[in-house]
Amino acid sequence: MKLLVLGAGAWGTALAVSASARHEVRLWLRDAQQAQALRAQRENSRYLPGVVLPAGLAVSDAPFDELASRVEAHDLAIVATPMAGLRPMLRQLAQATVPVAWLCKGFESAADHPDGLLGHEIQAEVAPQLKGGALSGPSFAQEVARGLPAALVAASADAQVREALVQAFHGPALRVYANDDLVGVEVGGAVKNVLAIATGLCDGLGLGLNARAALITRGLSEMSRLGVALGARADTFTGLSGLGDLVLTATGDLSRNRRVGLLLAQGQTLEQVLQSLGHVAEGVYCARAVVQRAARLGVEMPISAAVVALLDGVLTPPEAVAALMGRLPRAETP
Ligand SMILES: NC(=O)C1=CN([C@@H]2O[C@H](COP(=O)(O)OP(=O)(O)OC[C@H]3O[C@@H](n4cnc5c(N)ncnc54)[C@H](O)[C@@H]3O)[C@@H](O)[C@H]2O)C=CC1
Numbered sequence: 001m002k003l004l005v006l007g008a009g010a011w012g013t014a015l016a017v018s019a020s021a022r023h024e025v026r027l028w029l030r031d032a033q034q035a036q037a038l039r040a041q042r043e044n045s046r047y048l049p050g051v052v053l054p055a056g057l058a059v060s061d062a063p064f065d066e067l068a069s070r071v072e073a074h075d076l077a078i079v080a081t082p083m084a085g086l087r088p089m090l091r092q093l094a095q096a097t098v099p100v101a102w103l104c105k106g107f108e109s110a111a112d113h114p115d116g117l118l119g120h121e122i123q124a125e126v127a128p129q130l131k132g133g134a135l136s137g138p139s140f141a142q143e144v145a146r147g148l149p150a151a152l153v154a155a156s157a158d159a160q161v162r163e164a165l166v167q168a169f170h171g172p173a174l175r176v177y178a179n180d181d182l183v184g185v186e187v188g189g190a191v192k193n194v195l196a197i198a199t200g201l202c203d204g205l206g207l208g209l210n211a212r213a214a215l216i217t218r219g220l221s222e223m224s225r226l227g228v229a230l231g232a233r234a235d236t237f238t239g240l241s242g243l244g245d246l247v248l249t250a251t252g253d254l255s256r257n258r259r260v261g262l263l264l265a266q267g268q269t270l271e272q273v274l275q276s277l278g279h280v281a282e283g284v285y286c287a288r289a290v291v292q293r294a295a296r297l298g299v300e301m302p303i304s305a306a307v308v309a310l311l312d313g314v315l316t317p318p319e320a321v322a323a324l325m326g327r328l329p330r331a332e333t334p
């Protein structure tokens with residue numbers, strides 16, 4: 001297959017490296033200088049240091065407005081930008097006839113769009129003809145790039161997109177499962193980032209393993225409630241993009257979202273935390289949209305709401321914990 005990966009952060013680069021073993025892959029960057037550095041060093045030292053780019057992996061810095069025509073020379077295009085770049089990219093690719101899948105996990109930030117849309121909702125607005133879908137699931141870029149085993153989920157309402165993703169990325173170290181519940185897969189990928197901030201905070205404050213297990217379990221419950229209200233299937237949330245990615249991101253120290261919580265617990269300001277990360281932490285940008293969409297649907301999301309209050313500086317870390325622990329007793333609902 002011929003694959004075009006649009007965006008060379010940690011995850012786009014890792015997947016391009018992984019797929020290069022079996023396919024012809026072109027990795028596109030918007031920054032010509034960075035592209036030149038990748039070609040010269042055969043390494044993405046800014047976003048994925050220590051991983052050699054295979055000789056067969058091509059690096060492109062074609063102008064953004066030429067992407068629409070260039071994409072047609074490929075069998076599949078992967079949008080590997082953060083959520084903030086998805087809308088402009090899908091608008092650019094709106095006429096593409098080849099399948100297009102995105103990797104970003106989030107709701108569009110309330111700062112970028114008042115409705116806080118998921119990827120497939122953005123697509124419906126700006127590229128309704130496109131054959132679109134999402135590749136998600138528990139997968140730290142550094143491990144996938146090193147060829148360690150992982151399992152992903154290829155989600156789309158369109159079987160052609162699911163099949164293209166499986167054909168492109170399923171291999172000896174990556175299992176790719178198909179799922180037609182795109183809403184559920186996207187909600188799982190988005191909400192787990194917000195919950196990972198909460199779990200990082202919990203661990204950073206030294207609240208113990210019991211508290212962490214409670215947060216993950218009740219977090220999964222609020223993720224599923226929102227997803228089902230948005231039209232997802234409940235069982236998607238016990239799958240790779242729900243429970244799977246929640247466990248990985250909430251407990252794995254490679255997670256940038258978890259790190260946000262850990263560093264806030266140490267007393268750093270959000271600005272200091274974001275400066276030190278050097279990568280995107282989508283939970284920071286979409287937490288407010290998660291809570292606002294939930295509120296419009298009458299869905300209670302107390303953990304996510306506490307994260308928003310923390311990020312806004314309305315509550316300190318101990319106050320956020322007190323707000324959650326001080327809630328009235330209630331029946332355990334899934
Ligand atoms: N790193 C990981 O292990 C995984 C990341 N993801 C998701 O993939 C998406 C990208 O994450 P990473 O590659 O890790 O991010 P990163 O922070 O490593 O790199 C971001 C890349 O996007 C580019 N970029 C930033 N803003 C942009 C914009 N507005 N338009 C176009 N390009 C833009 C940057 O130049 C950089 O190349 C995120 O939504 C993340 O949640 C999903 C699975 C695993």
Ligand SMILES: O=C(CO)COP(=O)(O)O
Binds near residue numbers: 137254256257281
């Ligand atoms: O989505 C991820 C793993 O599946 C990466 O999580 P972070 O963005 O928190 O690093």
